[in-house]
Amino acid sequence: MHELHSLLIDLTLISVYAAIITLIFKKLKQPTVLGYILAGIFAGPFLAFLPTVTEKENLTIWADIGVIFLLFGLGLEFSFKKMMNVGKAAIITATSNVFFLLFLGYNVGLLLGWPTSDSFFLGSMISMSSTTIIIKAFEDLNIKKQPFTNLVFGVLVVEDLVGILLLVLLPTVALSNAINGTALVLSALKLMFFLVLCFVTGIYLIPTFFKKIQNYLNDEILLLVTVALCFTMVWLATSFGFSSALGAFIMGSILAETGVVERIEKTVKPLKDFFGAVFFVSVGMMVNPVMFMQYAYPILVITLIVIFGQIFFSCMGFLISGQSLKTAIQGGFSLAQVGEFAFIIASLGMSLGVINERVYPIIIAVSVITTFLTPMMIKSAMPTYRLIARILPEKWLLFLEQNTQNNQTTKQEERLWNIVFKNYFIRLILFVMINYALIGCGKYLIKPIVYLFLPNVPARIMVTLLTLIIMAPFLKALLGWETLLPHALREKMPNAFVIKEVLFSKWKKHQIVQKVEETITEKANILTMFGFHDRLEKIYYRLWTEKKTNRPILILLTSFRLLMVCFFVMTVVHQFLTENPKVISVLVILSLIILTRSKWLFTQYNKIETQFFDNLNGGEIKE
Numbered sequence: 058m059h060e061l062h063s064l065l066i067d068l069t070l071i072s073v074y075a076a077i078i079t080l081i082f083k084k085l086k087q088p089t090v091l092g093y094i095l096a097g098i099f100a101g102p103f104l105a106f107l108p109t110v111t112e113k114e115n116l117t118i119w120a121d122i123g124v125i126f127l128l129f130g131l132g133l134e135f136s137f138k139k140m141m142n143v144g145k146a147a148i149i150t151a152t153s154n155v156f157f158l159l160f161l162g163y164n165v166g167l168l169l170g171w172p173t174s175d176s177f178f179l180g181s182m183i184s185m186s187s188t189t190i191i192i193k194a195f196e197d198l199n200i201k202k203q204p205f206t207n208l209v210f211g212v213l214v215v216e217d218l219v220g221i222l223l224l225v226l227l228p229t230v231a232l233s234n235a236i237n238g239t240a241l242v243l244s245a246l247k248l249m250f251f252l253v254l255c256f257v258t259g260i261y262l263i264p265t266f267f268k269k270i271q272n273y274l275n276d277e278i279l280l281l282v283t284v285a286l287c288f289t290m291v292w293l294a295t296s297f298g299f300s301s302a303l304g305a306f307i308m309g310s311i312l313a314e315t316g317v318v319e320r321i322e323k324t325v326k327p328l329k330d331f332f333g334a335v336f337f338v339s340v341g342m343m344v345n346p347v348m349f350m351q352y353a354y355p356i357l358v359i360t361l362i363v364i365f366g367q368i369f370f371s372c373m374g375f376l377i378s379g380q381s382l383k384t385a386i387q388g389g390f391s392l393a394q395v396g397e398f399a400f401i402i403a404s405l406g407m408s409l410g411v412i413n414e415r416v417y418p419i420i421i422a423v424s425v426i427t428t429f430l431t432p433m434m435i436k437s438a439m440p441t442y443r444l445i446a447r448i449l450p451e452k453w454l455l456f457l458e459q460n461t462q463n464n465q466t467t468k469q470e471e472r473l474w475n476i477v478f479k480n481y482f483i484r485l486i487l488f489v490m491i492n493y494a495l496i497g498c499g500k501y502l503i504k505p506i507v508y509l510f511l512p513n514v515p516a517r518i519m520v521t522l523l524t525l526i527i528m529a530p531f532l533k534a535l536l537g538w539e540t541l542l543p544h545a546l547r548e549k550m551p552n553a554f555v556i557k558e559v560l561f562s563k564w565k566k567h568q569i570v571q572k573v574e575e576t577i578t579e580k581a582n583i584l585t586m587f588g589f590h591d592r593l594e595k596i597y598y599r600l601w602t603e604k605k606t607n608r609p610i611l612i613l614l615t616s617f618r619l620l621m622v623c624f625f626v627m628t629v630v631h632q633f634l635t636e637n638p639k640v641i642s643v644l645v646i647l648s649l650i651i652l653t654r655s656k657w658l659f660t661q662y663n664k665i666e667t668q669f670f671d672n673l674n675g676g677e678i679k680e
């Protein structure tokens with residue numbers, strides 16, 4: 058009789074442990090993901106009193122397949138239509154969560170004495186919530202149909218997309234042990250080329266292909282075709298230098314646009330569940346239970362950061378976007394956990410050898426604790442809301458209520474916000490790439506030439522100055538035309554109290570309408586004087602003037618671009634001139650003053666843009 062291969066024995070152990078423990082967890086009404094991790098701890102090499110897995114290297118392959126099917130399933134649920142309909146509340150909340158928690162986690166890691174790479178991975182891991190855990194908790198608590206859950210799902214869609222981008226960019230940052238601008242922009246260009254190629258080709262060919270073969274698709278053939286397409290895209294992604302997870306997600310999101318996506322989800326689900334279980338068990342196998350006590354302090358600190366950080370930033374995001382205090386608290390308390398992307402990012406860091414071994418058990422421990430607490434956090438949202446409603450001053454509650462009522466978004470306004478967000482992120486990506494390219498121009502073209510004619514210190518000053526001058530029109534474009542608007546309004550517009558006096562006077566209705574029309578016409582003329590012809594800028598101005606509650610969101614968007622401009626100026630000064638933080642701070646402030654006050658730079662950028670579109674249109678003048 059032939060002996061069983063060790064891999065089959067290991068899979069048997071994993072299946073037995075996972076089956077027993079998940080049955081117990083199901084009885085206790087706990088998430089099965091935690092059961093898989095606990096099964097991995099039992100199957101791992103750190104508990105000698107139980108039979109353990111022997112061929113850990115072979116199981117790594119199965120775990121990689123698990124990641125592929127997890128991301129493929131995530132792509133099937135993603136859908137570009139769903140992404141376009143998530144709304145401003147989900148985009149604002151998800152963006153604030155990811156960026157602020159990434160920043161907070163990075164600095165907490167540094168305060169704990171961790172190196173830069175570990176800190177950056179920590180911030181990335183705690184910045185996203187768990188789609189699986191939240192959906193399961195909503196189903197168990199029977200609240201999936203409540204209004205706030207749709208907002209939470211929208212936040213999770215955006216966070217999943219950010220997680221995919223992090224999987225692409227983290228290896229570049231980690232392997233260089235710094236934020237290498239040239240490497241990042243090359244990675245971004247490579248990613249954009251790959252995505253455009255895959256989506257344009259895929260969206261055109263694959264749904265058409267499925268329509269042609271629809272009459273031949275039984276469950277068996279559908280499974281084979283789907284898995285073949287998934288692994289083909291995985292192979293293409295790895296050939297381009299990207300992760301297998303990205304390829305699986307792309308193919309899933311392409312298949313989500315076909316008419317048979319529901320059948321695909323149902324057919325692939327058993328494979329996804331099994332290999333997903335293997336992945337989570339392999340995660341648990343890397344955890345030494347002794348480390349829970351050894352790293353108790355960082356585990357406690359990071360757990361508190363995740364819970365309170367997610368609640369605070371989520372609530373602020375929902376409130377700023379015009380949601381009620383009740384909805385904001387319910388949504389914020391639902392998002393207070395570490396997601397599956399933490400495991401995938403941690404596995405990526407371990408495979409690249411760029412994070413310390415202690416990070417893995419710490420993030421697993423934080424995930425286990427926050428996952429256990431998720432149902433309790435959701436249940437405690439309403440008592441917390443009632444407590445806050447009793448404590449807050451009446452004026453604050455009235456303000457929040459008015460903010461909610463005044464910020465009820467019509468379909469027309471929601472369409473305008475979708476245009477703003479789409480154009481905002483496209484322009485942001487475009488100008489970030491242009492400015493990175495110009496920094497590379499300064500490094501590889503301007504610097505060698507200048508150093509031929511000038512000594513060290515004057516050469517550094519000249520290279521910095523020339524690079525910033527070349528970048529200035531694009532930094533102005535990245536900063537946005539909005540910085541000119543307050544100055545324009547102060548100089549040209551009538552006193553703001555005129556409108557107020559008109560509205561509260563006893564004039565007749567036609568006189569009020571006439572005065573308002575005159576004011577609007579005058580504002581439009583001022584916008585024309587300053588060259589604000591673009592559709593996006595008019596939409597921005599319309600949103601700003603129609604509702605005061607829109608202004609915090611627009612200010613937040615502009616503030617983020619302001620931070621990006623500061624980052625680019627700091628990068629240039631740090632790379633070409635000096636590492637002295639005081640000098641860098643002074644030059645950043647001086648640059649911001651020049652950029653915000655300069656109309657000439659804005660005019661220069663308009664000339665560049667006009668020339669570009671004239672060339673694009675073959676020299677024809679665009680009306």
